[in-house]
Amino acid sequence: MKYRLLGVEEWQRLHELVPAHLVPAPEVATAAVAEDDNGELQGVLFFQLQLHMEPLVLRSQKVSFKRLQETLHNAVANVKGLCYFAFTDNPQVAQMAKICGMEPLNAQVFRREIR
Secondary structure: OEEEEOOHHHHHHHHHOOOHHHOOOHHHEEEEEEEOOOOOEEEEEEEEOOEEOOOOOOOOOOOOHHHHHHHHHHHHOOOOOOOEEOOOOOHHHHHHHHHOOOOOOOOOOOOOOOO
């Protein structure tokens, strides 16, 4: 196997292996590919930017989290298929996210910092 980063000019090749709705835009992603001796794609792993909401800082109790969230959402509402996330271990913040129409995920989150 040959392992390399796939150039933007070759991005359409990903559709040989990955359903189109799962392929992120090349402007926000990098793809590491594995090719066999014939140059056929046998594997891919994406590194992609993800939008997430944080931190939330409120000075006044009059500030509406829902209105702040709606303002951000409206800024990207025309980008169909875009997802954004909220990470929390606070039940109150989790409830706020649910009220704004966000769905909880049954997933673990892992982190690695480059040093």
